[in-house]
Every structure is written in structure tokens, then in C-alpha cells.
Amino acid sequence: MRDAVTTLIKNYDNTGRYLDSSALDSIKSYFDSGLDRIKAAAIISANAAGIVKEAGVTLFAQVPELIRPGGNAYTTRRYAACLRDMDYYLRYSSYALVAGNPDVLDERVLTGLRETYNSLGVPIAPTVIGIQLMKDLVKAKVQEAGVADPSVVDYPFDYITRSISETSI
Numbered sequence: 001m002r003d004a005v006t007t008l009i010k011n012y013d014n015t016g017r018y019l020d021s022s023a024l025d026s027i028k029s030y031f032d033s034g035l036d037r038i039k040a041a042a043i044i045s046a047n048a049a050g051i052v053k054e055a056g057v058t059l060f061a062q063v064p065e066l067i068r069p070g071g072n073a074y075t076t077r078r079y080a081a082c083l084r085d086m087d088y089y090l091r092y093s094s095y096a097l098v099a100g101n102p103d104v105l106d107e108r109v110l111t112g113l114r115e116t117y118n119s120l121g122v123p124i125a126p127t128v129i130g131i132q133l134m135k136d137l138v139k140a141k142v143q144e145a146g147v148a149d150p151s152v153v154d155y156p157f158d159y160i161t162r163s164i165s166e167t168s169i
């Protein structure tokens with residue numbers, strides 16, 4: 001599992017290069033955005049249960065057939081599994097925000113996920129909606145907290161949705 005700095009160093013070391021200006025710019029931007037990303041992660045930690053719950057309520061209002069008989073989130077067990085998955089996406093997004101790198105998502109969340117979802121009939125499109133709803137809720141809270149550029153929170157959520165849907169957002 002790697003962060004932005006270890007990933008970059010690994011790449012340069014693989015080819016025996018000194019860090020050049022593009023490497024140093026990217027490290028600088030990692031540190032410059034650091035406080036905002038940490039603030040966002042703290043906001044996620046403090047509000048995780050509420051964010052998952054609110055995104056879930058909105059998702060099931062937007063796509064009510066999910067929780068009707070025949071829907072993939074129908075029955076208490078599957079409803080709970082769906083919210084648990086949303087909680088995974090939120091928690092791992094907070095890790096990726098701190099790391100400034102999606103490696104943790106690839107390693108712990110995304111490997112084999114599409115295949116699992118396909119085999120269980122978990123629909124991808126509403127999952128993407130759920131993840132994007134959580135992103136919007138986090139962004140709103142981060143903005144309220146006075147973070148200058150709330151779009152720092154986008155990338156882990158967008159990375160997950162791109163990976164499971166294999167289409168660009």
C-alpha cells in the first residue's frame with residue numbers, strides 16, 4: 001500500500017533517476033493540499049454514519065425499486081449489505097485522501113469487486129449514484145468547514161466509480 005510520495009520515489013528509483021522538476025512539483029502539490037485533505041478525512045470520520053445514512057435514504061428515494069421485492073437491496077440482510085458497502089467506500093476514500101494516492105483502493109476495495117457484484121446481481125449504476133451522493137455530502141461539509149478548494153475530496157470517489165463502471169465520469 002503506497003502514498004503519493006512513496007509511489008513517486010518508487011517510479012524514479014526504478015529507473016535510477018534523480019527527482020526532476022515535475023516530480024518536485026507533484027510532491028509540492030501533495031504537501032500543499034495536505035491540510036485540506038486531512039481536514040476532509042477528519043470530517044468524514046466524524047460524520048461517517050450520518051453520511052452513509054443520508055446517502056442511502058436519498059439513493060432509495062431516487063431508485064425505489066432497489067428495496068422492493070425483486071430489488072437487489074430488498075430484505076433486511078441485503079439492505080444492510082448495501083449500506084455496509086457504502087460505508088466501505090466512504091472509509092477507504094478517507095484513507096486514499098490522506099494518502100493522496102488510490103493504491104489503497106486498488107489493493108483493498110476494487111480487486112475483484114466488479115466480478116463479485118456481477119455474480120450477485122448487485123447493480124452498478126445505483127452503486128455509482130450512492131458513491132457520488134456521499135461525495136457531494138462530504139464536499140458540502142468540507143466547504144462549510146471553510147476548505148478553500150472542496151474539490152480535493154473528489155478523486156477517491158471518482159476513482160471508485162470509474163473503476164466499477166469502467167466509464168468516464
Ligand SMILES: CCC1=C(C)/C(=C/C2=NC(=C\c3[nH]c(/C=C4\NC(=O)[C@H](C)[C@H]4CC)c(C)c3CCC(=O)O)/C(CCC(=O)O)=C2C)NC1=O
Binds near residue numbers: 120
Ligand atoms: C472492503 C472491500 C469490500 C467490498 C467493497 C465488499 C463488497 C461486497 N458487497 C457484497 C454484497 C452486496 N452488496 C450489495 C450492495 C447493493 N445492492 C444494491 O441494490 C445497491 C445498489 C448496493 C448498495 C449501494 C448487496 C445488496 C449485497 C448482498 C447481495 C447478496 O448477497 O445477494 C459482497 C458479497 C459478500 C457479502 O455479502 O458480504 C461483497 C464482497 N466487500 C468487501 O470486503
